[in-house]
Amino acid sequence: MSDAQARREAQATAIEARALRDYLRAHIPLAAAMDIDVLVADADAVRLSAPLAPNINHRDTAFGGSVSALAILAAWSLLHLRLRAAGIANRLVIQRNVMEYVRPIDGTFTARAALTTPESWEPFVGLLQRRGKARIAVLATVEYDGTIAGHFEGNFVALTGT
Amino acid sequence: MSDAQARREAQATAIEARALRDYLRAHIPLAAAMDIDVLVADADAVRLSAPLAPNINHRDTAFGGSVSALAILAAWSLLHLRLRAAGIANRLVIQRNVMEYVRPIDGTFTARAALTTPESWEPFVGLLQRRGKARIAVLATVEYDGTIAGHFEGNFVALTGT
Numbered sequence: 248m249s250d251a252q253a254r255r256e257a258q259a260t261a262i263e264a265r266a267l268r269d270y271l272r273a274h275i276p277l278a279a280a281m282d283i284d285v286l287v288a289d290a291d292a293v294r295l296s297a298p299l300a301p302n303i304n305h306r307d308t309a310f311g312g313s314v315s316a317l318a319i320l321a322a323w324s325l326l327h328l329r330l331r332a333a334g335i336a337n338r339l340v341i342q343r344n345v346m347e348y349v350r351p352i353d354g355t356f357t358a359r360a361a362l363t364t365p366e367s368w369e370p371f372v373g374l375l376q377r378r379g380k381a382r383i384a385v386l387a388t389v390e391y392d393g394t395i396a397g398h399f400e401g402n403f404v405a406l407t408g409t
Numbered sequence: 410m411s412d413a414q415a416r417r418e419a420q421a422t423a424i425e426a427r428a429l430r431d432y433l434r435a436h437i438p439l440a441a442a443m444d445i446d447v448l449v450a451d452a453d454a455v456r457l458s459a460p461l462a463p464n465i466n467h468r469d470t471a472f473g474g475s476v477s478a479l480a481i482l483a484a485w486s487l488l489h490l491r492l493r494a495a496g497i498a499n500r501l502v503i504q505r506n507v508m509e510y511v512r513p514i515d516g517t518f519t520a521r522a523a524l525t526t527p528e529s530w531e532p533f534v535g536l537l538q539r540r541g542k543a544r545i546a547v548l549a550t551v552e553y554d555g556t557i558a559g560h561f562e563g564n565f566v567a568l569t570g571t
Contacts, residue, residue, distance in 0.1 A: 315478065320474065
């Protein structure tokens with residue numbers, strides 16, 4: 248890739264991150280209340296962040312509900328961007344999630360989403376296009392201060408159409 | 410129980426519910442942003458509610474992060490009130506939770522917490538007093554419009570002292 252191409256791609260990614268941030272904050276009031284930001288947003292990875300202050304608990308660490316919510320937003324966003332990149336209008340519904348809280352969070356925290364099994368993407372898209380409905384799992388890793396603070400896995404069902 | 414006793418107990422429960430509501434909203438900004446209310450708060454049961462508007466998603470149903478957060482607050486509150494009733498100063502840390510979303514939520518929703526295995530309470534308290542640390546699981550049932558909308562299970566570790 249040339250330097251010019253790399254710059255264009257970085258710029259496109261920054262625009263995508265800003266658009267996702269604005270979308271989430273405009274349509275999900277809790278995302279605005281949590282003061283989320285979008286650090287990375289493309290079809291390969293989504294990484295969101297949230298500051299401690301609006302997400303604090305009575306012990307001055309991050310509230311578990313905020314941590315879960317950030318992971319859910321990251322996971323949903325990854326699927327949404329990947330399906331949009333594939334040209335598939337979709338509706339995503341979360342069916343189940345598991346959240347493990349590894350250690351207390353004392354400051355700004357992030358959630359990075361990735362497919363649980365990347366090789367399941369093509370069969371998922373194929374099934375979604377044929378049947379109008381398919382299921383997929385997404386992992387999210389919560390980090391604080393450079394170390395892992397939580398593990399999330401969410402199961403989603405995607406439906407075609409809007 | 411006499412009518413006078415029953416009235417006193419109902420009044421005490423209402424005061425406890427108001428105190429819990431004020432505590433959660435004062436110390437956990439997200440609980441205030443979610444506009445939670447406390448319907449029931451005693452050592453036997455905790456039931457919280459949240460209106461749709463501040464907890465809505467881009468599909469005009471309740472955001473999964475809000476649903477999880479309400480269940481976490483209900484579960485934490487039940488343990489907190491039970492330990493306080495037992496005279497045990499405590500710190501509660503959530504370690505893991507599983508949330509199943511059964512159906513979309515189109516209005517005010519509630520989360521009712523109960524111990525996963527009530528018979529585990531006495532051994533839990535005994536261990537907590539002897540060792541200063543013990544684990545327990547709490548269920549919460551999410552309801553909307555008179556039917557079940559979600560199932561939550563949270564695993565907590567309790568530590569004595571404050």
